[in-house]
Amino acid sequence: xxxxxxxxxxxxxxxxxxxxxxxxxxxxxxxxxxxxxxxxxxxxxxxxxxxxxxxxxxxxxxxxxxxxxxxxxxxxxxxxxxxxxxxxxxxxxxxxxxxxxxxxxxxxxxxxxxxxxxxxxxxxxxxxxxxxxxxxxxxxxxxxxxxxxxxxxxxxxxxxxxxxxxxxxxxxxxxxxxxxxxxxxxxxxxxxxxxxxxxxxxxxxxxxxxxxxxxxxxxxxxxxxxxxxxxxxxxxxxxxxxxxxxxxxxxxxxxxxxxxxxxxxxxxxxxxxxxxxxxxxxxxxxxxxxxxxxxxxxxxxxxxxxxxxxxxxxxxxxxxxxxxxxxxxxxxxxxxxxxxxxxxxxxxxxxxxxxxxxxxxxxxxxxxxxxxxxxxxxxxxxxxxxxxxxxxxxxxxxxxxxxxxxxxxxxxxxxxxxxxxxxxxxxxxxxxxxxxxxxxxxxxxxxxxxxxxxxxxxxxxxxxxxxxxxxxxxxxxxxxxxxxxxxxxxxxxxx
Amino acid sequence: xxxxxxxxxxxxxxxxxxxxxxxxxxxxxxxxxxxxxxxxxxxxxxxxxxxxxxxxxxxxxxxxxxxxxxxxxxxxxxxxxxxxxxxxxxxxxxxxxxxxxxxxxxxxxxxxxxxxxxxxxxxxxxxxxxxxxxxxxxxxxxxxxxxxxxxxxxxxxxxxxxxxxxxxxxxxxxxxxxxxxxxxxxxxxxxxxxxxxxxxxxxxxxxxxxxxxxxxxxxxxxxxxxxxxxxxxxxxxxxxxxxxxxxxxxxxxxxxxxxxxxxxxxxxxxxxxxxxxxxxxxxxxxxxxxxxxxxxxxxxxxxxxxxxxxxxxxxxxxxxxxxxxxxxxxxxxxxxxxxxxxxxxxxxxxxxxxxxxxxxx
Numbered sequence: 141x142x143x144x145x146x147x148x149x150x151x152x153x154x155x156x157x158x159x160x161x162x163x164x165x166x167x168x169x170x171x172x173x174x175x176x177x178x179x180x181x182x183x184x185x186x187x188x189x190x191x192x193x194x195x196x197x198x199x200x201x202x203x204x205x206x207x208x209x210x211x212x213x214x215x216x217x218x219x220x221x222x223x224x225x226x227x228x229x230x231x232x233x234x235x236x237x238x239x240x241x242x243x244x245x246x247x248x249x250x251x252x253x254x255x256x257x258x259x260x261x262x263x264x265x266x267x268x269x270x271x272x273x274x275x276x277x278x279x280x281x282x283x284x285x286x287x288x289x290x291x292x293x294x295x296x297x298x299x300x301x302x303x304x305x306x307x308x309x310x311x312x313x314x315x316x317x318x319x320x321x322x323x324x325x326x327x328x329x330x331x332x333x334x335x336x337x338x339x340x341x342x343x344x345x346x347x348x349x350x351x352x353x354x355x356x357x358x359x360x361x362x363x364x365x366x367x368x369x370x371x372x373x374x375x376x377x378x379x380x381x382x383x384x385x386x387x388x389x390x391x392x393x394x395x396x397x398x399x400x401x402x403x404x405x406x407x408x409x410x411x412x413x414x415x416x417x418x419x420x421x422x423x424x425x426x427x428x429x430x431x432x433x434x435x436x437x438x439x440x441x442x443x444x445x446x447x448x449x450x451x452x453x454x455x456x457x458x459x460x461x462x463x464x465x466x467x468x469x470x471x472x473x474x475x476x477x478x479x480x481x482x483x484x485x486x487x488x489x490x491x492x493x494x495x496x497x498x499x500x501x502x503x504x505x506x507x508x509x510x511x512x513x514x515x516x517x518x519x520x521x522x523x524x525x526x527x528x529x530x531x532x533x534x535x536x537x538x539x540x541x542x543x544x545x546x547x548x549x550x551x552x553x554x555x556x557x558x559x560x561x562x563x564x565x566x567x568x569x570x571x572x573x574x575x576x577x578x579x580x581x582x583x584x585x586x587x588x589x590x591x592x593x594x595x596x597x598x599x600x601x602x603x604x605x606x607x608x609x610x611x612x613x614x615x616x617x618x619x620x621x622x623x624x625x626x627x628x629x630x631x632x633x634x635x
Numbered sequence: 636x637x638x639x640x641x642x643x644x645x646x647x648x649x650x651x652x653x654x655x656x657x658x659x660x661x662x663x664x665x666x667x668x669x670x671x672x673x674x675x676x677x678x679x680x681x682x683x684x685x686x687x688x689x690x691x692x693x694x695x696x697x698x699x700x701x702x703x704x705x706x707x708x709x710x711x712x713x714x715x716x717x718x719x720x721x722x723x724x725x726x727x728x729x730x731x732x733x734x735x736x737x738x739x740x741x742x743x744x745x746x747x748x749x750x751x752x753x754x755x756x757x758x759x760x761x762x763x764x765x766x767x768x769x770x771x772x773x774x775x776x777x778x779x780x781x782x783x784x785x786x787x788x789x790x791x792x793x794x795x796x797x798x799x800x801x802x803x804x805x806x807x808x809x810x811x812x813x814x815x816x817x818x819x820x821x822x823x824x825x826x827x828x829x830x831x832x833x834x835x836x837x838x839x840x841x842x843x844x845x846x847x848x849x850x851x852x853x854x855x856x857x858x859x860x861x862x863x864x865x866x867x868x869x870x871x872x873x874x875x876x877x878x879x880x881x882x883x884x885x886x887x888x889x890x891x892x893x894x895x896x897x898x899x900x901x902x903x904x905x906x907x908x909x910x911x912x913x914x915x916x917x918x919x920x921x922x923x924x925x926x927x928x929x930x931x932x933x934x935x936x937x938x939x940x941x942x943x944x945x946x947x948x949x950x951x952x953x954x955x956x957x958x959x960x961x962x963x964x965x966x967x968x969x970x971x972x973x974x975x976x977x978x979x980x981x982x983x984x985x986x987x988x989x990x991x992x993x994x995x996x
Contacts, residue, residue: 331637331638331639331641331642332638334638334642335638335641335642335645338642338645361885365884365885367884367933368884368885566877605636605637605638605641606636606641607636607644609641610636610641610644610645610648611644611648613645613648614644614645614646614647614648614649614652615648615652617645617649618648618649618652618653618656619652619821621649621653621819622652622653622656622819622820622821622824623820623821623822625816625817625819625820625822
């Protein structure tokens with residue numbers, strides 16, 4: 141089920157909210173938790189009920205492994221060591237993800253490398269598998285290190301399947317979630333939280349339904365028709381996607397936070413105005429923060445710790461390797477690996493610059509370089525194939541020619557005749573990807589919003605409970621709800 | 636302000652906004668989606684009274700218009716056209732005599748479902764099937780991805796015929812949720828605002844009757860065929876070629892279309908018509924030479940050649956006449972025969988259907 145669907149907004153969310161607090165009011169706490177699990181699994185199964193057993197098996201197996209590991213502290217004798225159990229759990233999770241997400245990619249590359257013809261499996265990617273697997277790996281690691289202990293299967297299930305964060309994060313840790321579910325004050329309706337939840341949910345829905353979906357038209361049309369892309373079109377298309385991705389994913393996260401707040405659960409922040417970043421290190425501290433934290437804690441740090449003597453260059457190499465893995469996590473394609481690699485190199489270069497030079501870049505120049513670098517890496521992130529990415533980049537560099545809308549031909553030829561030497565072409569293809577004279581204003585509007593305005597979390601945290609904010613949020617919610625008939629999936633559902 | 640009061644006020648604002656939009660959309664209903672409004676009602680009234688109407692707005696719901704024209708046509712209609720915008724210029728006088736009865740029921744971006752819905756409505760009101768059906772075959776008829784969601788307002792009529800053809804019983808929805816959704820949309824809100832702006836601020840008169848086909852705007856004839864605006868009819872070759880290049884490079888309706896879908900349903904539909912002694916004629920509207928060449932070079936769009944091949948084979952097997960071709964070279968067409976890359980001037984169907992006239996059909 142999509143957050144931006146009538147079914148979720150007007151049926152599942154309010155029904156789950158009222159029943160949850162009704163059960164808590166009647167002091168049937170277990171029933172309220174079972175209800176949350178049921179609603180979450182219903183939410184998940186709405187998409188494709190066939191994947192329900194998969195997530196349930198994953199939850200049960202990880203819970204079983206963590207319980208066995210916990211028993212070591214009770215000094216019980218076991219056939220398998222704690223480390224072996226942990227390794228079994230890790231292999232299980234990685235195999236699950238590897239099988240469903242990377243098997244065809246693996247076969248394709250084998251076929252390419254050795255000229256074999258192993259048939260592809262064409263496996264559909266189970267919804268949210270990347271997220272719930274990552275979350276459970278983190279739990280296993282924390283469990284192995286003795287940082288968490290969960291003895292209640294129902295609580296563990298809620299931790300994994302709680303519907304606001306199930307599909308596309310934020311990636312949460314057991315220790316930041318479960319105290320919230322067990323606290324008594326979390327079991328009664330808290331109108332301050334409801335205000336904040338409705339406020340940020342409305343902003344998120346507006347970001348998705350109005351801003352991201354408008355940008356999506358240009359981005360999708362452009363990336364689906366790269367054969368003929370030229371300079372202006374390529375820039376519009378790449379910028380549209382870069383902004384679409386932000387508004388789409390941060391809109392989703394805002395809705396997740398809003399929905400969770402209705403249940404008195406505060407999810408961690410996932411975005412902090414990433415396009416205001418003035419360096420790649422800064423960018424990844426602001427973009428998909430919970431993923432950055434995950435890869436730092438569970439990939440980067442263990443590699444770094446494995447070195448006997450850590451040098452700056454080894455650390456930078458580890459950063460690049462970590463980002464290559466993070467890139468691959470996003471999708472089974474070499475374009476994602478390139479995306480990860482470019483970001484890793486970007487961060488390493490940023491560290492190198494900070495360490496080796498004393499020169500401080502002008503803030504605006506630093507922002508400009510960072511933003512454009514990110515914009516280029518997102519071309520690889522979005523492109524279906526390597527060739528498509530190269531065609532877009534060629535277009536952005538001007539190597540595919542300069543084509544302007546036909547109605548400008550007379551103006552250019554009479555008023556700016558010197559431009560004739562640059563072999564400017566005229567056709568209407570720019571209109572065919574949906575770009576209108578109105579488009580530059582849209583792009584300008586989103587640049588202003590992302591670069592100069594407070595982000596949704598800042599707005600929520602500083603909310604004043606008065607008529608103005610109620611009108612503002614109510615209006616955003618209404619406008620977004622009136623646009624729900626054109627539903628589209630969230631981009632991160634694919635990862 | 637207490638937080639509880641904020642929550643109440645939030646929902647009051649929300650409900651006020653969405654219901655105001657719905658009431659506004661219902662009241663203005665510029666495209667005649669919910670009720671026979673002045674807009675569509677006037678077109679239907681004038682067209683069925685043998686008048687040419689100057690269309691105030693070209694992008695209204697043609698599905699509803701066609702349905703109402705069928706419901707308000709009191710005489711028997713022997714010839715009908717099922718097609719998209721590419722066959723809207725096909726007129727009665729091109730190949731029929733004055734005494735013959737003909738209606739062009741083309742709907743822009745029509746799907747196979749729309750074709751079936753029109754036949755269903757026709758049968759419902761005329762109590763019989765038409766004697767002759769000209770079916771325009773646009774390649775995207777076999778692309779379920781891009782056309783399924785358009786003109787959903789005829790869905791119940793489609794289901795009626797589908798049940799008859801397949802012998803299944805698919806229930807119609809008790810109420811049309813699409814209508815309700817459309818009331819609560821900003822899309823329709825903006826369309827209605829634009830309608831009011833044109834009518835009351837720019838002073839346009841809606842759907843006036845005219846006696847000339849050389850009118851500035853779009854026109855609809857009593858036979859249901861449409862005229863392009865004067866600017867499009869007289870567009871320079873340079874402009875037409877630019878548009879032909881643009882559509883050849885990027886055609887939204889052709890996207891994501893690597894194999895023919897809908898084939899079995901298409902064949903069932905044709906079989907249904909022919910088994911009821913309906914004379915079926917296929918019409919393949921030609922593309923602009925530049926667009927056609929670009930399509931054939933395109934990874935996805937080159938499927939048009941496969942569609943034509945399939946239609947020719949199917950027609951020959953079932954003794955169905957095929958007029959026209961996607962390939963403009965076969966018909967010796969040049970830029971001046973086109974309005975853009977995919978739409979021809981009216982002279983093209985006139986030339987193509989001359990063949991039918993000569994056959995004496």
